[in-house]
Amino acid sequence: MGIKEQIRSFIDKIFNPPITFLDMAIEKLKAVGKLTAQGLNVGKYLAIFGDMPNAWQLVISSALMSVVILGSLLIFRSVMRLYYSLKEGVKWW
16 A cells, blocks of 8 residues: 555545535435425415305405515515616716
């Protein structure tokens, strides 16, 4: 066994525990990614409204849609305010 192999085995002894720890962390993160890739079943949470008459279901779905639309408009408004404030701050054009 030459000096080159001894140096290589010494370096492997030093770096082997962190590498095995990182490999284990990668495996755990991949397992978590598989678990979260399933998605969210919203119907399971809204199934309580399934017993209501059809008119009330339409009212609830309309209310939820309006909340989503208003939320997206608020986000758009805040982004546009940020854009205009940045444009106002930079006076070079």
